Amino acid sequence: MKPVNKLLPSLILTLLMLTGLAYAASLLPTADTAETGAGEPGGVVVEVDNLRNARGNVVVLVFDAADAYARFDYTRAVAVDVLPAKQGSVRVAFPELDRGPYAVVLYHDEDGDYELAMDGENPIEGYGVSGSRDAYHEPSFDEAAIAPGLVTVSVFYLP
Amino acid sequence: MDWLFTELEASALFAWEETLSNGFYVFSLAFLVFEFLRYRFRRQLTWLLTGDTLTNIVTQLMFAAVTFVLLATFYLSTLAYFHEFAVFDISISWATVGIAIVAADLAYYWEHRFCHRVALAWATHTVHHSSPHFNISVAYRFGPLDAFWPVLFHVPLVVLGFDPFVVGFAELFVLLYQTPLHTESIAKLPAPIEAVFNTPSHHRVHHGVNPQYIDSNYAGMLIIWDRMFGTFAEEREPVEFGITEPILSVNPLTVFCHGFVRLGRRMLATRGFWQKLRLSLMPPGRNPARLGSRATITHKGLA
Numbered sequence: 001m002k003p004v005n006k007l008l009p010s011l012i013l014t015l016l017m018l019t020g021l022a023y024a025a026s027l028l029p030t031a032d033t034a035e036t037g038a039g040e041p042g043g044v045v046v047e048v049d050n051l052r053n054a055r056g057n058v059v060v061l062v063f064d065a066a067d068a069y070a071r072f073d074y075t076r077a078v079a080v081d082v083l084p085a086k087q088g089s090v091r092v093a094f095p096e097l098d099r100g101p102y103a104v105v106l107y108h109d110e111d112g113d114y115e116l117a118m119d120g121e122n123p124i125e126g127y128g129v130s131g132s133r134d135a136y137h138e139p140s141f142d143e144a145a146i147a148p149g150l151v152t153v154s155v156f157y158l159p
Numbered sequence: 160m161d162w163l164f165t166e167l168e169a170s171a172l173f174a175w176e177e178t179l180s181n182g183f184y185v186f187s188l189a190f191l192v193f194e195f196l197r198y199r200f201r202r203q204l205t206w207l208l209t210g211d212t213l214t215n216i217v218t219q220l221m222f223a224a225v226t227f228v229l230l231a232t233f234y235l236s237t238l239a240y241f242h243e244f245a246v247f248d249i250s251i252s253w254a255t256v257g258i259a260i261v262a263a264d265l266a267y268y269w270e271h272r273f274c275h276r277v278a279l280a281w282a283t284h285t286v287h288h289s290s291p292h293f294n295i296s297v298a299y300r301f302g303p304l305d306a307f308w309p310v311l312f313h314v315p316l317v318v319l320g321f322d323p324f325v326v327g328f329a330e331l332f333v334l335l336y337q338t339p340l341h342t343e344s345i346a347k348l349p350a351p352i353e354a355v356f357n358t359p360s361h362h363r364v365h366h367g368v369n370p371q372y373i374d375s376n377y378a379g380m381l382i383i384w385d386r387m388f389g390t391f392a393e394e395r396e397p398v399e400f401g402i403t404e405p406i407l408s409v410n411p412l413t414v415f416c417h418g419f420v421r422l423g424r425r426m427l428a429t430r431g432f433w434q435k436l437r438l439s440l441m442p443p444g445r446n447p448a449r450l451g452s453r454a455t456i457t458h459k460g461l462a
Binding site (some may be wrong): 006010011013018021025075101 | 164165166210246247248249250252254255257258261262265266269271319320321387388389446
């Protein structure tokens with residue numbers, strides 16, 4: 001038989017302990033993970049990840065027109081940038097792109113010829129599109145569309 | 160140690176919940192095989208025991224159906240609502256999740272004690288205790304409304320400022336911790352562990368129907384709450400498992416519903432609306448016919 005007269009002090013002690021725990025938790029420092037925009041006041045920032053080596057370049061194209069995107073008509077891309085590849089990830093900013101929607105298409109130009117090397121129908125070099133789920137997913141413009149801010153695009157390499 | 164304080168998305172916890180539950184499930188199946196071999200070796204393996212184990216699995220499926228169809232939404236939306244009134248601003252990191260686990264364990268102690276001492280809650284919790292056996296499959300023996308009562312005890316946590324998803328994760332952690340405690344095959348652990356943590360020994364006592372073991376050791380992960388609040392009992396004599404009025408059935412539906420069926424019968428036998436209400440809120444041992452005399456049923460008969 002538990003003594004009933006211990007119930008109220010136990011409940012009060014419990015509330016005190018819970019409040020103490022919550023207060024302690026609220027005091028803990030928090031290191032924020034990378035914030036969107038990376039400090040850019042506007043525009044599009046593309047974080048390219050899953051790059052397999054540091055050979056060649058990463059060519060990043062941004063389209064704002066669905067038909068230009070669908071045909072990969074790079075002459076009508078609203079922005080293009082080429083940057084040296086790094087193992088893992090690289091980041092490129094387009095501060096002037098502050099309207100949207102945009103679709104981002106990029107490839108890991110390992111051989112440095114600024115073209116996406118193909119073997120018939122299939123790319124030999126790595127490639128990525130905003131909004132793509134996997135190596136075989138070809139998003140429509142709407143699926144790929146992003147607003148200004150930070151977007152992460154993974155590079156896929158066909159085996 | 161930076162990773163401890165890095166801000167987490169609530170969704171990161173979902174992946175961990177799944178990993179942990181699946182991991183424990185696989186471990187439990189393997190451990191069950193070991194326990195069955197142990198029963199066999201000790202000539203304790205019977206068809207009734209096997210049937211009881213299968214029943215445990217079925218009750219878990221029924222519980223999962225009730226929970227995911229009805230209660231999960233209720234749980235999350237209630238917590239989300241009360242989180243609007245958060246007193247402290249607590250961000251989500253592994254460090255705050257750790258603190259939340261301790262807080263959830265303390266809340267669990269009271270939720271569990273409530274489920275033993277309030278007849279309406281006991282109606283669902285009795286299912287878990289109703290097996291006369293004690294092996295890891297009993298850890299998965301659930302009652303219909305087992306997922307309901309935690310809400311009451313988690314509202315204070317979200318009002319204090321813990322994120323609902325963090326509280327959900329913490330509760331899962333506290334429950335999973337208790338899974339491997341449901342065994343007769345592990346004797347008392349080294350004294351420092353027995354002093355602080357809930358162990359198979361402490362939990363055997365909790366499931367015991369021996370008079371000195373009844374209504375004790377409510378802890379989830381930390382036994383210190385029972386020691387602090389006067390509900391601790393040490394395992395000394397062999398534990399008799401089950402409930403004071405055994406069901407004597409391995410029919411999963413009988414098992415799953417017996418708590419409410421019995422409460423329903425007791426309420427029907429009680430005259431008067433307020434008497435019925437009192438019955439549902441008082442400890443489960445009350446005899447309806449002698450409500451006024453505060454008589455209680457123990458396994459030795461009326462006392």
